Amino acid sequence: MKLTTMTQVTIDGVMQGNGAASDDRRNGFERGGWALGKGDDETRTFITETYQRAEAFLFGRRTYELFAGSWGSIGQMRAHPIGVALNEAPKYVASTTLTAPRWDNTTMLRGDLTAAISELKAKPGGDLQVHGSGALTRWLLENDLVDEMTLIVIPVILGQGTRLFPETGPDLALDLVESRVDSKGVTIQVHRPRYARA
Numbered sequence: 001m002k003l004t005t006m007t008q009v010t011i012d013g014v015m016q017g018n019g020a021a022s023d024d025r026r027n028g029f030e031r032g033g034w035a036l037g038k039g040d041d042e043t044r045t046f047i048t049e050t051y052q053r054a055e056a057f058l059f060g061r062r063t064y065e066l067f068a069g070s071w072g073s074i075g076q077m078r079a080h081p082i083g084v085a086l087n088e089a090p091k092y093v094a095s096t097t098l099t100a101p102r103w104d105n106t107t108m109l110r111g112d113l114t115a116a117i118s119e120l121k122a123k124p125g126g127d128l129q130v131h132g133s134g135a136l137t138r139w140l141l142e143n144d145l146v147d148e149m150t151l152i153v154i155p156v157i158l159g160q161g162t163r164l165f166p167e168t169g170p171d172l173a174l175d176l177v178e179s180r181v182d183s184k185g186v187t188i189q190v191h192r193p194r195y196a197r198a
């Protein structure tokens with residue numbers, strides 16, 4: 001499988017609390033919900049089709065729990081095409097703290113994460129998709145495991161919140177695979193990292 005990430009970020013690179021203000025108030029964050037209703041229909045279709053294409057999903061603990069409590073639990077969300085894709089596909093969670101995953105079709109990845117993810121990547125098939133999961137995405141980039149990275153850039157400067165990319169991290173060159181701007185100014189960028197060590 002090809003490991004792909006999809007993250008909504010602001011112009012200043014924040015990824016915290018894109019969906020709802022209540023999702024994540026860590027570190028006094030109070031400007032959540034910045035991505036809600038921002039893209040146009042074409043962007044929404046792009047996002048939905050991305051989820052539908054997934055062979056499997058890989059999550060960090062926090063995003064897994066947020067998704068399990070929404071896409072996995074609320075009837076209307078389960079019935080949405082994104083909900084259907086998420087509920088049907090196998091889900092993997094990288095966490096050392098989560099003991100009892102509450103969503104069907106979930107496998108916990110413990111121990112040697114590099115080996116576990118390399119094994120998943122070696123399986124035939126389509127996308128192993130990571131959504132949200134900032135800590136995991138940073139770790140995957142640090143460990144040269146991301147094959148393709150989609151950024152959905154929302155035209156706001158938030159001025160607070162956790163950034164997707166760390167203050168200190170890997171130095172990566174990216175090949176642009178696809179980019180487009182929608183009618184509301186939301187930019188979609190698909191990049192392939194070119195790892196120096198690859």
Ligand SMILES: Nc1c(N[C@@H]2O[C@H](COP(=O)(O)O)[C@@H](O)[C@H]2O)[nH]c(=O)[nH]c1=O
Nearest residue numbers: 007008015016017024062132133134135
């Ligand atoms: N940007 C963005 C999300 N954003 C945020 O990711 C955070 C969870 O990951 P972590 O940083 O590992 O704690 C949490 O603040 C959530 O609001 N989540 C998504 O599913 N999709 C996205 O595009």
